[in-house]
Each structure stands twice: as structure tokens, then as C-alpha cells.
Amino acid sequence: MTANTVAGANRSLRRRYEQLATEQGFVADPYQDKIVDTLDDLLQALSKDDLDSRPGFFARLFARKPNPASAPQGLYIHGSVGRGKTMLMDMFFDQAPVAGKRRAHFNDFMADVHDRIARHRAEVKAGTAKGDDPIPPVAQDLADQAKLLCFDEFSVTDIADAMILSRLFTALFDQGVVLVATSNVAPDNLYRDGLNRQLFLPFIGLLKRHVAVLDIGGTHDHRMAKLKRLPVYMTPLDAQTAGRMDQAWAVACEGHRPAPAKVSVKAREIAVPLAAGRAARFRFEDLCSQPLAARDYLAIVERYPTLFVDGIPVLDAARRNEAKRLILLVDVLYDRHATLIATAAAEPDALFQGRPGSTEAFEFVRTASRLVEMQSETWQRQSDATSRPEPAPAPLSD
Missing domain, CATH: 3.40.50.300 (P-loop containing nucleotide triphosphate hydrolases)
Structure with a gap:
């Protein structure tokens, strides 16, 4: 050319x-x-x-x-x-x-x-x-x-x-x-x-x-304004819910071509199945069935403060590791005031069916509460108003 x-x-x-x-x-x-x-x-x-x-x-x-x-x-x-x-x-x-x-x-x-x-x-x-x-x-x-x-x-x-x-x-x-x-x-x-x-x-x-x-001027986040008119936590896992999720993703992708990407964390790379601008889309398994830690979730959310997660299942004692990672992921999203759009098999308070009194069951009470709060209009307005400045410089050593 x-x-x-x-x-x-x-x-x-x-x-x-x-x-x-x-x-x-x-x-x-x-x-x-x-x-x-x-x-x-x-x-x-x-x-x-x-x-x-x-x-x-x-x-x-x-x-x-x-x-x-x-x-x-x-x-x-x-x-x-x-x-x-x-x-x-x-x-x-x-x-x-x-x-x-x-x-x-x-x-x-x-x-x-x-x-x-x-x-x-x-x-x-x-x-x-x-x-x-x-x-x-x-x-x-x-x-x-x-x-x-x-x-x-x-x-x-x-x-x-x-x-x-x-x-x-x-x-x-x-x-x-x-x-x-x-x-x-x-x-x-x-x-x-x-x-x-x-x-x-x-x-x-x-x-x-x-x-x-x-x-560029202005302060209005056009994309988030449209997303706020759509549900952000969708259940159950069926064709109708999948269609609503695709609709929300289409809004987030406006003006961008979704494509696979990678996030670098130290000497490793985390695969991002689909990314579009400041939004990324994962399956639950991509984020919680892999050996990821807080550093990884922080790196993902810093790059993509709008996170789509497909197919959060009901978790039990057999999937306690996945439950721990979901707890950690939600904590990072909450602390960074990021936006989560998710499809799930059940409402937040019914997502974990592990042994009552276990550490995971105790911690998941906080996770369920945060998932509910992150759906509220108040949270969405605060998320829209919260600026995300350049992250603080990384230290010389870990």
C-alpha cells in the first residue's frame, strides 16, 4: 500500500x-x-x-x-x-x-x-x-x-x-x-x-x-452510561441470559474490534480471550480454574477496569480452590471500584454450597454482599465518577 x-x-x-x-x-x-x-x-x-x-x-x-x-x-x-x-x-x-x-x-x-x-x-x-x-x-x-x-x-x-x-x-x-x-x-x-x-x-x-x-476534554463516560442501563449480574445460565450478556458486551465494544490479548505479570503472560478498549471478557474457568493470584487479578483490572465474566457456577467443597479465587477476584474488583458484568448459575448468596462453618463459607458471605452492592445504582454512579489515574510506579523489587 x-x-x-x-x-x-x-x-x-x-x-x-x-x-x-x-x-x-x-x-x-x-x-x-x-x-x-x-x-x-x-x-x-x-x-x-x-x-x-x-x-x-x-x-x-x-x-x-x-x-x-x-x-x-x-x-x-x-x-x-x-x-x-x-x-x-x-x-x-x-x-x-x-x-x-x-x-x-x-x-x-x-x-x-x-x-x-x-x-x-x-x-x-x-x-x-x-x-x-x-x-x-x-x-x-x-x-x-x-x-x-x-x-x-x-x-x-x-x-x-x-x-x-x-x-x-x-x-x-x-x-x-x-x-x-x-x-x-x-x-x-x-x-x-x-x-x-x-x-x-x-x-x-x-x-x-x-x-x-x-x-479530549469532557468528563462523561459514554460507554458506562449505556452499560448502566443494562443488568450487570444475570442469572440463571440459559440462552436468554447469554443473549443479554452479549448485548452488554456489544455496548462495551462500541468503536473497538474485540480481539485476544495478553497481560504481562513479571515474567508471565495471562491470556485474555477477548478485549476491547478498557473492557475484557473471560469465562469463569479462565479466571478461577487457573493458578492465578492477587497480583494477576490486579494486573488484569488495572488494564481492564470493566470485566465481563461468563458462567459463574454454584461452587461446593470440591471446588474450594475456585471459590477462593472468586473471593479474591471480587475483593480486587471491589477495592479498585471496577465494573463487573457477569452471568451466574444462582444469586450471590446461593453461589457457594460448601460445608457450613468452613473458611470459604465464612469468607463468601462478604463476597456475596459485595456482588449485591456492585449491582446497585449507587455503586454504578460511584464507579462512573471514580477516576482511574496512572497507577503508582512499581517498586524496584518485589
């Missing part, structure tokens, strides 16, 4: 946005309008720039270096949860006239970067690669693969990420890579209160030189 593919596609994102509004029956948001127009401007710039025509590795050996000044300025869109940032970025990504493009959650991208750094060091040790500094070759490989990077949920909480971002993105921008990102925080608040933050500050300056920073 070349830039000519979309030549003359004036205001193509605007047309797609208005089409989506008609199809899904929502009123165009004036706060989103300004973002749509700016993204359309970037589409126009990309169609003229033709990032894909820039020389690759071997061409660069015998040609002048890329001119980063010729690359269009990227965008950094920040604002409250549920304002449509991810939806707009995904619409932009779909129409971007660049074959070499990549769309990723920022944490997943950084996990890939650390993997590439580790591989380069292993190759140097094995004598199959040269260079003590892995950042330049890693950045070069990334730039060769994608001249347009689109990041969702730009958030810096890890000191290892913070310490390499400035050098990594200096190299990427030098290769003419264009960045479009969404975030809940303005650039100046990235890695706020993080360890050795003064070493991170050059990245903020670098970022602001290469992207236009836009605050």
Missing part, C-alpha cells in the same frame, strides 16, 4: 465517525469532534509523506540518512476514562495509509522492547552480534518494521521502562517514526513521583517536540 491509495480521501475519518454515529445511534460529541479533525489532518499529512517509501536497512548503507524533520508531527491524546480516545485512535489506525504500522497497548510494546534487548545481549554473548549498547539496533529493527506506532494507554510505571524511553524514542524519531498515543494523563504527569524521575524528564521534552498534545 502507498500513499496514493488514499489520495483525495478528504476528511475520511470524519465520514467514518459520522457513519458510526448513525449506525450506533449516538450523538456526535463536540469534545471528540476536535480530535476527529486533528486525526484527519494527520491522515492527510501521512498520505502526502508516504512513510513506506523511506529506505530500509540496505538502502541506508548507501544513501543519506532519513530526515526526521520531514516526518509529520504525531499526536498524544489524553483525557478521562470512557471519552472515546481508543475508539478514535483505532479508526485512525484502520485508515492510516501506511503499510508498516503497528498498534499496541503501550505495556505490551515495552515488554516486546525488553525481550528484544535481552535477545540482542544473548546474541552479543554468543558472538553472533556486535555492540554493547542494545538500544540502537533494537530501535532500528522497530523502525524498519513500523513507521507509524499507535499506542493505547500510554502509561509509565516501571523504572526499567522509564530509564530507556528517552534513548529509545530519540532513535525512533531520528528514523522518522510517527507516534500516535492515548493516555489518561498529560505528558507532564507521566511517571509522576517515580523513582529517579529527574532522569525521565528528558523523555517528556522529547515527546512534546514530536507530538501535538490534545486534551
Whole structure:
């Protein structure tokens, strides 16, 4: 694909946005309008720039270096949860006239970067690669693969990420890579209160030189407003309940393409069967029949504060481990004031049928109470009003 593919596609994102509004029956948001127009401007710039025509590795050996000044300025869109940032970025990504493009959650991208750094060091040790500094070759490989990077949920909480971002993105921008990102925080608040933050500050300056920073504005969470009109705890487990669950999931997915994803926790990855923006959908077995712990549930909820869980069964003594994990999961959801949409075999107070007086039976009383509270209008209003700022930076050691 070349830039000519979309030549003359004036205001193509605007047309797609208005089409989506008609199809899904929502009123165009004036706060989103300004973002749509700016993204359309970037589409126009990309169609003229033709990032894909820039020389690759071997061409660069015998040609002048890329001119980063010729690359269009990227965008950094920040604002409250549920304002449509991810939806707009995904619409932009779909129409971007660049074959070499990549769309990723920022944490997943950084996990890939650390993997590439580790591989380069292993190759140097094995004598199959040269260079003590892995950042330049890693950045070069990334730039060769994608001249347009689109990041969702730009958030810096890890000191290892913070310490390499400035050098990594200096190299990427030098290769003419264009960045479009969404975030809940303005650039100046990235890695706020993080360890050795003064070493991170050059990245903020670098970022602001290469992207236009836009605050989407507004405070209304469109998606949650629609979800609140739907039931959030549905029983029994039958075809009608499954249909209502699918309806709620469709609302949560508006503007997004559901797809499998992964959440990284230390050196492990947790499979997410379906994810769409800030919502994820699991079967009960995915979350409670696997050896997951509090750290895992916290990582999932930080990434996906709207959680769909299909098929919570009635639990007994034979499934006490699953009961313990459900107790832990609900505690995490409750403490994080996350939104749970679930289908279950019974009402909360009848979900556990284990031995009376057992530890699980005692603890499940709290779980049932919380499941009931999380269905209330008061809880839903509080959930909507509760902001979810960038998480606190992770400690150096566990």
C-alpha cells in the first residue's frame, strides 16, 4: 500500500465517525469532534509523506540518512476514562495509509522492547552480534518494521521502562517514526513521583517536540452510561441470559474490534480471550480454574477496569480452590471500584454450597454482599465518577 491509495480521501475519518454515529445511534460529541479533525489532518499529512517509501536497512548503507524533520508531527491524546480516545485512535489506525504500522497497548510494546534487548545481549554473548549498547539496533529493527506506532494507554510505571524511553524514542524519531498515543494523563504527569524521575524528564521534552498534545476534554463516560442501563449480574445460565450478556458486551465494544490479548505479570503472560478498549471478557474457568493470584487479578483490572465474566457456577467443597479465587477476584474488583458484568448459575448468596462453618463459607458471605452492592445504582454512579489515574510506579523489587 502507498500513499496514493488514499489520495483525495478528504476528511475520511470524519465520514467514518459520522457513519458510526448513525449506525450506533449516538450523538456526535463536540469534545471528540476536535480530535476527529486533528486525526484527519494527520491522515492527510501521512498520505502526502508516504512513510513506506523511506529506505530500509540496505538502502541506508548507501544513501543519506532519513530526515526526521520531514516526518509529520504525531499526536498524544489524553483525557478521562470512557471519552472515546481508543475508539478514535483505532479508526485512525484502520485508515492510516501506511503499510508498516503497528498498534499496541503501550505495556505490551515495552515488554516486546525488553525481550528484544535481552535477545540482542544473548546474541552479543554468543558472538553472533556486535555492540554493547542494545538500544540502537533494537530501535532500528522497530523502525524498519513500523513507521507509524499507535499506542493505547500510554502509561509509565516501571523504572526499567522509564530509564530507556528517552534513548529509545530519540532513535525512533531520528528514523522518522510517527507516534500516535492515548493516555489518561498529560505528558507532564507521566511517571509522576517515580523513582529517579529527574532522569525521565528528558523523555517528556522529547515527546512534546514530536507530538501535538490534545486534551479530549469532557468528563462523561459514554460507554458506562449505556452499560448502566443494562443488568450487570444475570442469572440463571440459559440462552436468554447469554443473549443479554452479549448485548452488554456489544455496548462495551462500541468503536473497538474485540480481539485476544495478553497481560504481562513479571515474567508471565495471562491470556485474555477477548478485549476491547478498557473492557475484557473471560469465562469463569479462565479466571478461577487457573493458578492465578492477587497480583494477576490486579494486573488484569488495572488494564481492564470493566470485566465481563461468563458462567459463574454454584461452587461446593470440591471446588474450594475456585471459590477462593472468586473471593479474591471480587475483593480486587471491589477495592479498585471496577465494573463487573457477569452471568451466574444462582444469586450471590446461593453461589457457594460448601460445608457450613468452613473458611470459604465464612469468607463468601462478604463476597456475596459485595456482588449485591456492585449491582446497585449507587455503586454504578460511584464507579462512573471514580477516576482511574496512572497507577503508582512499581517498586524496584518485589
